[in-house]
Amino acid sequence: MPAVINRQLPIVVQRGQQHLSGVKYSASPEDVEIKMGKVYASTLYSNTLGVIYPNECRLRSLPYDTQLSIDFTSKLYRTTRINGEDIRAVVAEEENQGHPTVFEHRQIPLGRLPVLLRSQLCAITSGLNSIGDNPAARSAFLGGIGECVYDEGAYFIMNGREKVVIAQEQIRNNHVFVFAKASGRYSHTAEVMSTDRNGIQIENQSVVQRYGTGSSVGAIDVKVPYGRGEVPLVLVFRGLSVLTDRDIIKRVIFSNEDDEMARELLPSFELMHGGDPVTDRALQTEDGALAFISKRINQNLRSDRYEVYEREDRIDMARGILYREFLSHVGQGDSSANRKSYYLGYMVHKMLSVVLGRQGPDDRDHYANKRVKMVGTLMTELFRGLFARVRRDLQRRLRNRLKTSIDFVDLTTHANLIDDSIITAGFRYCIGSGNWSADKSAGAATGVTQELNRLSFVSALSHLRRLDAGIKDQGKMTKVRQLHGTQFGYICPAETPEGAQVGLVKNLALLTEVSVGSSVSDLTDTILDGSIEITTIEDMDTADSTTDLASLTKLFINGCWEGVVYEPTAVFHELLERRRTRMIAYDTSIAYDRMNKEIRVTCDAGRVVRPILVVETPESTPDQPAKPQLKLTSSDVRMVTDGRLTWNDLVHAGAIEYVDVDEEECACLVASSINDLQQALVRGDSTYTHCEIHPSALLGVTASLIPFPDHNQSPRNVYQCAMGKQAMGMYVSNFQTRMDTAVHVMHYPQRPLVATRVMRHMHYPDMPAGVNAIVAIMCHTGFNQEDSVLMSMPGVDRGLFRSSYYRTYADATDSHSFGTKEIITNPISEENKAKYAIKRLNPSGFAKLQMDGIVAPGTPVIGGDAVIGKLRESRGRDGSQLRDSSGKVEAVNSSNTLRAVESGVVDRVLVSQSESGAPFIKVRIRSVRVPQIGDKFSSRHGQKGTCGMQFRQEDLPYTIDGVSPDIIINPHAIPSRMTIGQLIECLLGKVGSLKGLEQDATPFTGVTVESIAEELHQFHFNRYGTERMFDGRTGEPMAEPVFVGPTYYQRLKHMVADKLHARPRGPVASLTRQPTEGRARDGGLRFGEMERDAIIAHGSTAFIIDRMLRNSDITKMHVCGRCGLPALANLRSGTYACEACGSSEVVSVIIPYAMKLLMQELTSMNVVPRIRTTDV
Amino acid sequence: MPGENTTTFQIEQLGDTTNGQPNNYMSIRLKNTSLAVASAIRRTILADVPTLAVDDVIIQENTSPIDDEILALRLGLIPLASGALADNMNRLKFTWDCDCSSGCEKCRYIFTVDQESNTLEPLSVTQDHFQSGDAGNSPDIDPKPFPVAPRVLRWREGVDCHEPAVSEGPIVITKLGKKQRLKLTCYARKGTGKLHAKWIPASNIALRRVPVIKLNPETLTDVVRQCPEQLEAYAELCPRDVFTCSIGEGIEVTDEAACIFCMNCLADLPDARLNNLVSVDMSTTEFILDIEGTGALTPDQMVQMAIRIMHEKTNAIKTDLLVRLGRQERHDSPDPDEMNDYGDGLDEAW
């Protein structure tokens, strides 16, 4: 990712090398040209205090960004007409009153660029680089600057909040998709979304469509970019200078024998001979075709109506669209026309092949057809947009300035033409809000950034590897949500949320990378260097026209058809060899699609790639016949273990290679494990080309925490993936130096006794989130029914699952609202009492504030207590202080108080300055959460449960050795859910605890229950983990042996203490006068529709009145007894009158306040509601 | 017959008393008694035998990385030597029984800890840093904590195992980095396991019935005759090696007490002819009580105290019954809190 930013910036800026001209009107016009040059990103984070490290930004709620600056050159030109030719030359200084006419601006501030943590621009990276490889020194450095030792970065810090940019999935560009349409005029379409070779130009779409209904069934149309309608296929070919029918047919139908396809093409030609012969003949010329196309170009593109245009101009315009915009990825110049015609022919061919049933339509959900936009790409896009705004703004300013500069043009002051707030504010807005668009337009993608989930360490890791399909549609859309076969190995099959987002939000598998993209021109040069036998399109065209394209294999580079090859297998192997020898970038995909006779070489960004081991057949030697074997040798493995070889060395050596979905599907046969490969090799019938590094790598971050996931029913693994992110533990190693809004930290987390091999790569043993609890599976008393669990009270007493909850309250004196001034102070101090008349002051909550207006660390606080005292002076319109009658200054209490339902102890107080230098305070409150009845726990197998009861030691059942379980779960949780993994985990955990060694529960390793049982037997325990248990209450042995053993349990963040809520009376909402909603507002418990229905069904109307009127929004109002409209009633004087009808017959009615509201609303729309009353 | 119905104890195994440490493990066999009595002893030890433990912590200064609450819990869990209570449980009173209003030397014991680190090496603050101070503590109790060696079980020789790591040192409360300081006052009080696990004197008590394993001689003869080759495998079925198989002789029960009632020798046997070869039963009159202490009290102290408490409780019922029957005057205040006034002269129970 840092590489992306570093590389992308100059590219973007190159696009900025354009002429911007402000025009000064004169006979010989002068113009000022500003040419953008180099862009610099500062790696110095110094402010006056020294280097700013990320944690300071977190603590002080600052953005973590760096200064961008730019070089540019301003030149003053004059265009003079000499001999009828315009000559544009730099003006001499003398003619500009001696002021320079060429001026180089150096490092002018361009804006601030948010820095991705651990990217090359990040201060931590440079710090670590200077330290070297010593791990102890590295963690000492990280600890010293307040960073988590295990944190991997890859997120932004925006105003103190950690923001992840979620990778966005989208459909692949520059690739022809053929779809069969179920409805509409067309039966088939072939679409291609083109971007230019560097993938940075705006996308445009070209579509080929075949009529399925109507008079012209089978005829083919083309939609060109900026088109207003369709153009017949033949005319597009002619517009591209392919005039004869024979040439057109040659491009579409690859073989002369292919009569079937020729027939399919016939309607398109017939279309050309329908009308008037003169027109028909006119359309046979290139110009005629272009003139036709020009009528089908979007009006908006032209400044005037086309009638005004000369025919010549229209033809030029159409030609421009065809040459530049149509199929723009194939090429954009005049020379590209022929290639485009071949590409168009290919599109039609592919579509007709589908029509003829020779191949199936394309699958949108096939993962080879997906690209993933990562931070780098998204940031580049955003930067491009923002930079365009800067340039527009610059152009406007320059124009304005040139208007006023009459005598001379001052180029030296151009530095302040650049508004550096555009980029700064743009980035801050987008990263802060997640609305990814440079100009805040409405259609922008939302939710692109999210606040990094810091619940547990793995939840943060998993968040950083998340993918979003970007489909916000709430429709069913079941197809896209399904796990596609091609996602195997790239995307975790278990980790996806439940509910609305299921299958749309995905997570990368462990070894998956997303290709960064490499230069396509380098790639093309490497491939077309002449040493590989490739006939390019140009050669093909000039060669004998009878060349049978159908028998040749087409070579595509990034979706662009480059040529054909006669020896595809040899070419394919040569290309593979070049990638393995690093002539081609390692993440380039080389897919040989034998079925469709295509070799697709792709190097664009956003492909998911994964490493697999290469199986190779070495050159046969006289004494050794060629036999396929793993390229990775056992001596390589030894050297890796010794640290003499690294991963990259193996990739360099070609022992490991990265493939993407397309390549893997077309050209690889991957053995699913080394064993499979070896067996095949021994049998001698191996056709494998590759081998998986380890089958368990197909899982993602959270799924890798599950022991024996291969023994569980798959939805259970999905549930665990969701719950693993809610488990509390150590979420960062630096939690004591951080001030997070709300986090949990478990006091005594343990590393799991039964672990998977990949866990340590995710630092799970260092940052665990759970406890190896002794779990018994038994029905004991009734307190563990329906997924509740029994817990051991002595265990809880001793600290089992105990955790702390930290919440931070932040406040700063705010000066943005006009006319007010804020001060951090204790509002009820004597001094303030004397000086201020304070509104909204509830004196009870300030007792714990110190003189400075902040609570002191160690102070116990409860809901409603002020933790940061603040006064806001009221100011008049002129900004002066307002005083009340006694001369005191008017002020409003705007202190920050503890949430009503929370309590704790002040843990830490931070007093600092905000970005603008105003006082900035953060107060962290801590409260210890002892597990209690109602708290939620879960094993690692999607088996969640709440604590139903805690038993004291003497009442707990115990085994013959006196061991009493920490947790007792109900056996009914097992059969229907089929979480066999949990049982095996428990069994293996028992062996592990007896051995004193961590046990391996990696999936697909072939551990058998029988082998674990044998070990357990060796340790004098029952083979299958059961033990005789004794009831602690009586001492009686229980009838059946009980399955017990250590099982890793997680404490989930949902705790009753945060949920428990009841209200006998309380606040009402001001609009409806009904009780407020929600626990945080001390709200009532909703008596909803279904409850209402139930009571109606019981016929208990009095109860309904009680719930819905008396205990809700009961109101008394007066209405006229005659006309039924609201009447005036002065209860004090006893006068009653109806203003509407003049009657004095006024009735008081008892109604819900909501009804009064409804009546008023109806009145406002000229509907008269009347309350008719009768005597009761 | 005299003695027939009297519970007898037999000490099977006693923990090490080397290194000057008190033994903290005992296994006793109760004979001639009922499950009710045996279970009551276990339950009383766990719930009612009083010990001392740190109950209140006043933290003057804590710049250690550990939060106050966690420190307080850690302090509470350190076993304090409560032997002084063994001979007279009222040497220290429960806070709620004491006449004082806010703690006195009769109902609490004060420790202070004041440590500061001045080195880069982390300083471990341990139970050894407890200072009894001059805080008006009762001189006849000295609950200073001492390290207790945990009981190490070696499960099986010759299996790939980790050697159990036995922590020899004192219990660590926290570690202090440079310039960090811990200054606090602990109030140790008497309490029972009913209130909080920190007052439970036993870290492990297992009460089990004595196994009675009998070979069925007829089946054995049949098996020896018909399928003697099965016997070795049969003996192997037992995880605790209760049986020994000698070639030709058949099989015999050699370690009856080791049985864990897993019933492997009864169910799902490989050969139907082995059915009914043995019978596994549990004695209804003989029990084994394994007690492992935390260090607060020794196992024998626990048992003695438990019996005294039980005696006192039954006595209270007896007294109450007599009073209600009108056979006895209630001489003391009928305050049920006084139940814990175990009194002297009950030693005959032991």
Ligand code: SF4
């Ligand atoms: S019940 Fe189990 S432990 Fe006891 S003798 Fe039979 S097999 Fe051995």
Ligand SMILES: [Zn+2]
């Ligand atoms: Zn007292």
